[in-house]
Amino acid sequence: MSRRFLLGMVAVCAMASGVALLGRSRAADADTDTVDYTKVKPTELVNNTIKGKLKNPYSDTQTDIVAQGGQLLLNYGCNGCHGGGGGGGMCPPLINDTWVYGGDDDTLFRLVSLGSDELQKLGYTRIGRENVVGPMPPFGGIIKNADDLWKILAFVRSRYNGDPGYKFGAPPE
Numbered sequence: 001m002s003r004r005f006l007l008g009m010v011a012v013c014a015m016a017s018g019v020a021l022l023g024r025s026r027a028a029d030a031d032t033d034t035v036d037y038t039k040v041k042p043t044e045l046v047n048n049t050i051k052g053k054l055k056n057p058y059s060d061t062q063t064d065i066v067a068q069g070g071q072l073l074l075n076y077g078c079n080g081c082h083g084g085g086g087g088g089g090m091c092p093p094l095i096n097d098t099w100v101y102g103g104d105d106d107t108l109f110r111l112v113s114l115g116s117d118e119l120q121k122l123g124y125t126r127i128g129r130e131n132v133v134g135p136m137p138p139f140g141g142i143i144k145n146a147d148d149l150w151k152i153l154a155f156v157r158s159r160y161n162g163d164p165g166y167k168f169g170a171p172p173e
């Protein structure tokens with residue numbers, strides 16, 4: 001392969017990924033960037049967002065957010081089943097690399113909001129198997145707003161102790 005050809009390919013790829021990036025940020029604007037998460041119930045956000053588009057605005061490196069998320073997890077009683085650090089108890093751990101329906105933000109937000117029965121009605125299936133299998137109750141009407149749930153999920157991510165490649169679900173093939 002000639003050097004000129006290679007350089008040409010690099011340029012084409014760079015252009016293509018630039019276009020893809022533009023497309024993505026525009027789509028995100030329309031869906032979630034304009035949403036005030038403190039003003040919307042988790043269930044409402046789920047019902048108004050296309051599958052795959054829910055994305056945590058927080059990162060698990062924001063220590064203040066993670067601390068708030070850990071407190072909220074206790075306030076909403078998730079610890080009764082999952083343990084205060086999310087490491088499992090009566091119910092599955094939230095911080096290992098077995099994800100029951102998927103480990104991406106979108107799936108986790110929908111699962112906690114709708115509960116596992118409702119999620120299954122929408123066609124989701126258990127792809128991962130934890131030691132404990134049971135229904136996850138719907139919390140979308142109990143958790144005050146989507147912002148609280150994003151903070152809880154940021155906390156859960158911060159405690160992740162599984163294979164780094166699986167933190168957000170199965171890595172792309």
Ligand code: HEC
Nearest residue numbers: 076077078081091098099100101112116133134135136139
């Ligand atoms: C009554 C017990 C119970 C409570 C309370 C509960 N959960 Fe769950 N949760 C479960 C069960 C059981 C599962 C597994 C669901 C399945 O197998 O379909 C689960 C699954 C999950 C998962 C997916 C775990 C994985 O490995 O894929 C997340 C995330 C989660 N719960 C978060 C929460 C959060 C956040 C709260 C509090 C707002 C909460 N849960 C409250 C029982 C509970």
